Amino acid sequence: MTGSWVDHLVALEKFRGWLGTHGSRAGVSIDLLTEFDGVCEPLRTWTKERGEVVYRAM
Numbered sequence: 116m117t118g119s120w121v122d123h124l125v126a127l128e129k130f131r132g133w134l135g136t137h138g139s140r141a142g143v144s145i146d147l148l149t150e151f152d153g154v155c156e157p158l159r160t161w162t163k164e165r166g167e168v169v170y171r172a173m
Contacts, residue, residue, distance in 0.1 A: 123173045134161050149173075 116133070120126040130147040137143050138161055145161040149171075157170045 127173060130159060130161075134167075139163055 118126075118129055120129065126147060130145065133145050138145060141163055143163065146157055147159040148155045149158055150156075158173060159170065160168045
């Protein structure tokens with residue numbers, strides 16, 4: 116699944132919602148990315164094994 120949102124708060128809400136619906140599955144990685152000039156950088160990542168990793172605050 117992928118999605119794109121201009122509003123950072125909406126993107127974070129979607130990320131958290133996907134944790135609730137998909138985050139308990141083994142092997143799943145849920146990534147919140149930011150894109151600027153075609154370059155994507157991770158903001159947060161979730162895996163069942165590691166939990167949430169925050170790379171950069173929004």
